[in-house]
Amino acid sequence: xxxxxxxxxxxxxxxxxxxxxxxxxxxxxxxxxxxxxxxxxxxxxxxxxxxxxxxxxxxxxxxxxxxxxxxxxxxxxxxxxxxxxxxxxxxxxxxxxxxxxxxxxxxxxxxxxxxxxxxxxxxxxxxxxxxxxxxxxxxxxxxxxxxxxxxxxxxxxxxxxxxxxxxxxxxxxxxxxxxxxxxxxxxxxxxxxxxxxxxxxxxxxxxxxxxxxxxxxxxxxxxxxxxxxxxxxxxxxxxxxxxxxxxxxxxxxxxxxxxxxxxxxxxxxxxxxxxxxxxxxxxxxxxxxxxxxxxxxxxxxxxxxxxxxxxxxxxxxxxxxxxxxxxxxxxxxxxxxxxxxxxxxxxxxxxxxxxxxxxxxxxxxx
Ligand SMILES: Cc1ncc(COP(=O)(O)O)c(C=O)c1O
Numbered sequence: 001x002x003x004x005x006x007x008x009x010x011x012x013x014x015x016x017x018x019x020x021x022x023x024x025x026x027x028x029x030x031x032x033x034x035x036x037x038x039x040x041x042x043x044x045x046x047x048x049x050x051x052x053x054x055x056x057x058x059x060x061x062x063x064x065x066x067x068x069x070x071x072x073x074x075x076x077x078x079x080x081x082x083x084x085x086x087x088x089x090x091x092x093x094x095x096x097x098x099x100x101x102x103x104x105x106x107x108x109x110x111x112x113x114x115x116x117x118x119x120x121x122x123x124x125x126x127x128x129x130x131x132x133x134x135x136x137x138x139x140x141x142x143x144x145x146x147x148x149x150x151x152x153x154x155x156x157x158x159x160x161x162x163x164x165x166x167x168x169x170x171x172x173x174x175x176x177x178x179x180x181x182x183x184x185x186x187x188x189x190x191x192x193x194x195x196x197x198x199x200x201x202x203x204x205x206x207x208x209x210x211x212x213x214x215x216x217x218x219x220x221x222x223x224x225x226x227x228x229x230x231x232x233x234x235x236x237x238x239x240x241x242x243x244x245x246x247x248x249x250x251x252x253x254x255x256x257x258x259x260x261x262x263x264x265x266x267x268x269x270x271x272x273x274x275x276x277x278x279x280x281x282x283x284x285x286x287x288x289x290x291x292x293x294x295x296x297x298x299x300x301x302x303x304x305x306x307x308x309x310x311x312x313x314x315x316x317x318x319x320x321x322x323x324x325x326x327x328x329x330x331x332x333x334x335x336x337x338x339x340x341x342x343x344x345x346x347x348x349x350x351x352x353x354x355x356x357x358x359x360x361x362x363x364x365x366x
Pocket of ligand 1: 013016034057113147149150151186187188189227228229230231
């Protein structure tokens with residue numbers, strides 16, 4: 001990014017993986033934080049991030065949550081004019097609005113977060129009055145934000161989102177004389193979930209965004225911000241489990257202790273992860289398996305038509321790209337535990353999250 005922008009900021013989207021050890025590693029790399037709830041803001045503050053390194057982007061937040069966030073000094077990226085009005089008298093110094101541009105694109109419908117039918121943000125038509133109202137309510141510094149969708153591998157996407165948001169910037173600046181301190185393009189940088197899929201051409205992606213910025217600003221550009229989650233952590237982790245049963249019926253079902261309570265993405269979106277038998281990597285592929293878990297839902301499928309050697313009980317199942325939106329989406333559904341997390345570095349290995357226990361499962365029942 002530094003070859004395209006003098007003034008840029010990378011804010012890690014905590015929702016991808018909120019493990020405090022990961023936050024601390026990313027902090028040491030100089031990144032900021034994109035937080036989507038008051039708890040994520042607290043996590044970031046506890047990890048030592050300064051309020052101005054955090055952008056709080058909630059949607060449909062309660063007045064209580066917004067007022068609390070406002071009191072921390074963290075800039076708020078409002079999802080509606082109504083949400084801004086909830087903090088009347090306590091408007092943060094720095095605010096932005098999440099804009100719902102007409103164009104949205106994500107890997108799945110469920111991960112497309114702008115355009116028709118997106119629940120997020122204010123429309124382009126509302127944007128001009130939104131900044132006018134924010135200014136009248138006392139906001140002093142302004143940013144603008146867009147998040148068009150998640151896991152996009154097409155480098156042209158970044159340019160398209162940049163051009164769309166810059167059109168909105170132009171209209172607001174012309175009408176209200178608002179000067180933007182930052183333009184935040186959100187997250188969405190894609191990672192290949194299968195070995196045969198090529199990686200995102202990051203240089204081309206930022207090059208396209210840069211071209212759009214260059215056309216819009218002759219002199220000083222606002223800070224160019226991105227909020228990657230998946231791109232930073234997805235391929236850092238492999239989810240391990242073991243084979244617990246094999247049934248050959250209408251299909252060949254391979255059951256394991258990796259269930260939808262641990263890996264929700266396939267059930268939630270139809271996401272496909274690369275899956276192998278880690279202890280049989282050199283064995284001949286013998287068939288196609290429906291890889292399923294232990295939860296009592298017929299949607300509890302981890303992979304479909306997965307090509308594997310003939311599986312045996314206790315073989316080790318490895319699911320790749322498990323660092324993003326896996327442990328952060330995990331639950332104890334069906335009384336199944338959330339697995340431990342182990343950090344492996346040059347220095348050694350360390351448990352950075354313990355597996356959940358029966359005591360954790362019942363902790364809050366009274
Ligand atoms: C506002 C916002 N920023 C950043 C992200 C991170 O997206 P990704 O993990 O695709 O980079 C999301 C994901 O939903 C988001 O809603």
